[in-house]
Amino acid sequence: MAILLLYPEILVAIFLCFFFLCQWRWSKTRSAITNWPVVGMLTGLLQNAYNLHEYATWVLKQNGGTFEFKGPWFTNMNFTVTSDPMNIHHMLSKNFSNYIKGQKFHENFDVLGDGIFNSESDSWGYQRKLLQSLIKHRKFELFFQEVVKGIVDKSLIPVLDHVSSFGIEVDLQDIFQRFTFDSVCLVALGFDPKCLSIEFPHVSHAKAFDQLEESVFYRHIVPESYWKLQRWLQIGSEKKFSIAGKILDQFIYKCISSRQEKLSQSRAPKTEEEKFDLLTAIGEQVEEIGGLIKSDKFLRDNAFNLMAAGRDSVSAGLTWLFWIVATHPYVEAKILGEIKEHLLDKGKLKDFNIDELSKLVYLHGAICESLRLYPPVPFEHKCSVQSDILPSGHSIRPNTTMIYSLYSMGRMESIWGQDCLDFKPERWISERGGIVHVPSFKFITFNAGPRTCLGKDITFIQMKIIASAILWNYSVQVVEGHPVSPSISVILHMKHGLKVRIRKRFV
């Protein structure tokens, strides 16, 4: 004992250990995730980073759907995470103006420029009005449908015929990424990069997109000062980010100038895609909507945002759909029955239209179900402007980072019932055979409230066209032993791709 009195620093150390142990035990029992001194809950987060979405779901369930994460001291990494539909409804609709994207979002996603995803208040309002008038237009839906069908006929079918005749194992995720990159470039820029072809070409701007996504995700999981220092020094992930950004900018600006050149040569559209690509339409309409200034930078930001919106979300959605259908043969059989009933003419898929596609109710249910369990955008964040109290009773201070987990919301018994982890397209079909409507603050995959996704309808069109073309013509088998798990990224890709064998159904 005397020795302790002689060395007061030992006493202080013991006291501190005791204090932190108490703190730790207290935080552990209360929140099911350890809140360590100095590093906060970061260790738990990093230890479980490989399985982040499942971990977040578990933590949220342990905490009644809402949880306050404490980051390391002095790092500005604290946030509140929720999967409670009432909180979501409150943040995204009822008290919409209090939950903005905020400074952190703008910085993490600076590559989006001033496009719709990264804008607020008036600038967002103008852009939303502009894009809504274009994307939700029937003429655009028809144009989009033709573009997708064109890629199916000219690229997808030849590629699948090729791999099936040679019995080659193929990564279906790669095929879908190539498909959606081609479709989004045609729709947004009026340019076909021809990524999807039997040569499987290396397309640097498509790869640059993957790099940007990876670096943006990295910015979310390391302290802000760390990635900013990397950016300043131009090292590591930030260096790759800058290079990829330059490659994509060059590509987009080139498309913009060749588009302008073509239009100045002839006012009359010639090819199918020239009739309605979004870049041209935006250029024409922007002057009619006040508050927006048309410039190359404005067109670049819009093009980039549309590419970000329409490429990986759809390809990720398709990948999970094909995996889940391939592992549920009775679902596949039902979809095939429905295609046979509504889309065939003399034993072959006919040139169907959007109305005929809408008769595929079971396929619609299967797509919703797979998007519920595997939402392509697994998490989102907002920032509070003023203090607030959430419906769950949690008080929110100004400038709090709010994260909502779309992935976890699809797996909550409280929302979907005890069978929430089962894949059941029937969940979406009413007794009278129609589609069951689920409010968007519960089926959150396409976001909710005034910032709901503008591409939801065209996504269903695209996914249905591709799914019916593949499922009717080919049998898809996942390669035995292929590991399937989500990647940890801003988009829910499959970590190891989706290795499959394709066999032609009719020879």
Ligand code: HEM
């Ligand atoms: C499976 C496919 C898709 C999913 C899961 C999806 C999901 C989402 C989500 C979660 C948001 C909210 C993003 C945020 O606020 O940060 C969003 C917004 C948006 N989406 Fe989609 N999306 C899909 C496809 C598309 C497509 C094909 C387009 C059109 C090319 C599109 C256009 C947009 C636009 C313009 C917004 C911004 C809305 C705003 O901020 O007002 N999306 N989408």
